[in-house]
Amino acid sequence: MRYSAASLLKQALGGQRKWPPFVAPVELKSSYDIIIVGAGGHGLATAHYLAENHGIKDVLVLDSGWIGGGNTARNTTIVRSDYLLPASFALKHFALQLWAKLSQDLNFNLMYSPRGYIDLAHSDGELEHFMVRANAMRLGGAEVSMLDCSEIADRVPGIDLDRNARFPISGALFQPEGGVVRHDAVAWGFARSASAHGIDVQQNCAVTGLRVEANRIVGVTTPRGDIGADKVLICAAGASARLARTAGFRLPMEPINVQAFVTEPVKPLLDSVVNYNAGLSYLSQSDKGELVLGGATDGYMSQARRGSFARIEDTLARALQIFPFLSQLRLLRHWSGTADIPMDGNAIIGATPVDDLFINCGWGYAGFKATPAVGWAMAQYLASGTVPMLLQPFSLERFASGALIDDAGIGPYPWRH
């Protein structure tokens, strides 16, 4: 059903009782052209673009949980493309262009709000580094500018610009197209569109193993039986490494815990996204008035899905350094989950050592913003068999060849990325 003013009126007259489910019930078939393991944003976006751009509809998307129950709907909703390295920038900037019209494309309100992204610098050296990044972004076609402290004060009332602060703010990089997107709507919107195209989206059905014969993928194993496939895409974030092991290969990444926080709602006071770099803390205000906060990873390997109190304290202390008034607010909700962080901190996308088995994982805590671009390019790859330019740098093979994409120049220490 297409959502419109007319459909709203019609359903209102019917007492709102006749809305169809946004994902159609599924009769699992014995085999599919393509199986996508993981119904997060990336998996569902791939399914949507397979149907929309390439007419491929014999596709099954499987998830162990429910739609909107994973990292896609638990992140801090920020979208931006302020990356220095060309490969990182190109993918995220293409995503920004898609975010801008995605609500119309999906006929689903994703509440994309390009409210501006402000990345704070704390020294002259850092400011110079930000200028290099801004210039690289301009070369790639992005709109970006540098703000001095008086311009920051105009845009962000309440920010502490005291020169005597522990980490005084010396300026900022500003990307006006950056902003927020309602994250659970992204999962729902892509799922609804994929389902409307005739793609099977099956929730609560975990893939427990990958079936490989003569180094070629032949299907997946689930509690509801084996399902055959010509091609399989692993799109399972924190569970990707475990799945890869069932197909006989290892992935160069480690599981690290990440946390996010939401305060009680207050009146509108922040109409941009602010990122604090003296120790990581980033925040924005939701339409409901809650302040949404995130920080760095917990800093060591974990599969526990429960956060370290030390990181909560650290993230909130940094947030207080930006906005002292936050000390009066209480936290309303808190989430923690497993991020899959590769050895160079960047995603792994493309072919695997097993024929016709593909992978898109290793997004760590930075994957939400890239969702539509990765779905678009991965669908093109699955349909054509040729790796799109956008994805080529992110191959699994880069770890063996040494062509790493280490945005921060950190090295093979996933807990520091």
Add this chain to the structure above:
Amino acid sequence: MLLIPCPHCGERDESEFDYGGRAVALPELDAAPGEWHQALHLGNDNEDCVDEYWYHYAGCECWIRLRRNLSSHDFIDADHSSSEVTN
């Protein structure tokens, strides 16, 4: 929140430690690139328990090696019989 059993100082809060990551044996400096790739990138075979290094900067100032379950955060063999300590 981890309580890390330091062999010198007893159980201490994680905020007293720096993390050193997985304890992997590194190859010789002139080893083939493939060996380094294996050690640096694929040391993680994603088992449930890992050997890790921690640096107790706010205590004994030693690097210690401990085995931990990644899901329960339990330190295994925490009686230190197998923990390796270097200054």
